[in-house]
Amino acid sequence: MSTFPEPLAALSRWYLYAIHGYFCEVMFTAAWEFVIHCNWKFPGVTSVWALLIYGTSILVIERMYLRLSGCCPMLLRCLIYTLWTYLWEFGTGLLLRQFNACPWDYSQFRYNFMGLITAEYALPWFCASFIVERLIICNTLRLRFDKVTDPAAVSRAPNAPEGRRANGYVKVD
Template structure:
């Protein structure tokens, strides 16, 4: 879970930098100045882990409907974390107060299309990240040692099924804990 949290946080940072840089360029900022906040990493990481849980529960629904639920969760996370940061720091790092569609300066409702697009992309991005990380796991010394010792649990690395790849690291980590425990 920690590795997914870290990957999601970094992915969120990259997306935010691309979004704010593109927005600056559209406003004729020739340097296309982009920004994010250190606080955003844990916010993006935690929100994406929550999205994983919601995704598992909403799997029978069509993807556009799931994306609506994800969008609501994203807005909720942005509002809640902004409110919490405001209480802890005395201000929220992002301040949408001057914008027409802002809610308490913490979220912007006019960002709904951008968040919906992000929500639509969540599952393919998640599946890609999990597939890449499960493939990377095969190349670690720990995995090779476990494989040589014959202690890799059956089905630990699903072949070609990115949707199931999220269980890979968890199963492997649990197998290592069981192996190490007396």
């Protein structure tokens, strides 16, 4: 059995990406409501479908990042991620629409396509893809899971003097 922490499994990373996307969707809709209607309540909304949509999409972007980061400039990668986002948003929207479950409708935007995607969101999606790569994916890939079953046992370990413990785990410098 290895004593070194293991990288997070794909399902764990998917979960973190899903929660991140869900949170960002709520914050974006709250900010949009404030900008458009000056609503100081900041009512952010989304759909449970956003968990599946964002988690899966960012996991795919993670795979793209791992393949492209050594041979493709960052701005080009962000452009590729943005194009992927449009394809994914259109595809998932089209599928959800078949069940009357699509939570978004861009029909009121001038440059929309079938109400499922809109060119007006190109810059926000591009900026979001930059943030996803530089902050979310890079940091998530650095996370490690310690397979210790009882975190309290680590903090009580005889070889872990007081002050060398952090959040129940022994600090290793």
